[in-house]
Amino acid sequence: MKKILTLGLSLIAMTAAAASAATITGAGASFPYPLYSKMFAEYKTASGNDVNYQSVGSGSGQQQIIARTVDFGASDNPMSDEAMKPAPGKLLHIPTAIGAVVPSYNLPGVTTKLNFDGKLLADIYLGKVKLWSDPAIKKLNPDVTLPGLPITVARRSDGSGTTAVFTDYLSKVSSEWKTKVGSANSVQWPVGVGGKGNDGVAGIVKSTPGAIGYVELIYAKQTKLDFGAVKNRAGKMIVADNGPAALAAEGVVIPADTRVSITNSANPNAYPIASFTYIIFYQDQKYGSRTEAQAKDLKNLLSWMVSTGQQYNEPLDYAKLPANAVNKAKTIIASMTYGGAKF
Known part of the structure; x- marks a missing residue:
């Protein structure tokens, strides 16, 4: 009888817990x-x-x-x-x-981390830089043997905050990008293959030799994609990580409603696409x-x-x-x- 009573009380407690869970x-x-x-x-x-x-x-x-x-x-x-x-x-x-948005890429045979700057990224996504052996890429990566592969641009097909962050950065560093494309969750892309979500873009890059795509840092790491360093406003090549991403917000006045952009930070050690x-x-x-x-x-x-x-x-x-x-x-x-x- 005691066991039955105990079991009954346990069932009542479980039912009550389930009812209270939201x-x-x-x-x-x-x-x-x-x-x-x-x-x-x-x-x-x-x-x-x-x-x-x-x-x-x-x-x-x-x-x-x-x-x-x-x-x-x-x-x-x-x-x-x-x-x-x-x-x-x-x-x-x-x-x-x-978080940090990184330029991830798939270049077979290239083991050195590539360098990018805002103008180069804008020109790639404008369709002006079409080959990995382009002089603009070689200039930032003089010690890397770059293949003559065509660049496949991967970008988001859905309304995306990652797109808004990336295009906000490009609009700050390229007047041509700001004029022709601008910044928003969804933009009229000049070139590229669309993927849904960060995982969709990462998937395109992973499966396409010669591809480049912008993804949140963890997606590049989880899918073991190479990703490049990006030159910040102070002229330093910065590899995305917790510290450099955090520095993008250092010294920024946070408004009462917290709505603020921290891309292209003036902090000399900050990662610029954060x-x-x-x-x-x-x-x-x-x-x-x-x-x-x-x-x-x-x-x-x-x-x-x-x-x-x-x-x-x-x-x-x-x-x-x-x-x-x-x-x-x-x-x-x-x-x-x-x-x-x-x-």
Whole structure:
């Protein structure tokens, strides 16, 4: 009888735990997906709450949070005021990490890490530099024997924050790029083969001798792709890593809403194609059929991501948030309301 009673109490406890566990939904950037996968698995262990995150690209993440089909959107580029106009409520942004976008390439027989600068990358993506043996590439890599392979340009086919970061950088370093193409989640590419997500671009580069593509650092490392050093504003060739990516934000004034670009940093040791990645959510959480409990679950997750969760950034090749960004993020999270009242 005692065993039956104990079993019954255990079943009741398990049922209660299952009932109290929440599922938080998010969608957007592939840039932080490896990090978010780790974070959300650890968060479930810590809280019991599931986070269902779909890596569908920043553009889709922005659209889904406007449509209120997810609890949060994720984007590597912050939404502009114009982009937020269709939202039925005030949207907030918080950064969660800093990542680096690298020029990855597939050049059989070339074992020396290649050097790039902004003008060369712009000219490759403008279709002006077509061969790996082009004098512009040789000039930056005088000691490398370069093959006469044609360059296959790989780029994103979906609305992408990684694209926004990369094209933001190119627009800062090439007036021709800024005039002809510009910067956005989706642009009219002069040349190239499209892949969906960072993994799609990495896959094209991996399978295509002569290819070059821009991907978040962890995707290059996970797929064992070669990636180049990039000359920064101070004239130094910098290889992407946690430290140089973090330095891109050093000394940057973080605005109250945290929406800021850190590409082409003036810091002499910074990697130049770096960016915050953002979570986007509604300030007032009372909409549709949402309960206050759901609002609290989201708030708790966001608070954890900018505090305890930061320990997972560096092991996955993302930089942790600087203290000023953490403080701004905490202030934004604290401003969340439910039906106009703080909770």
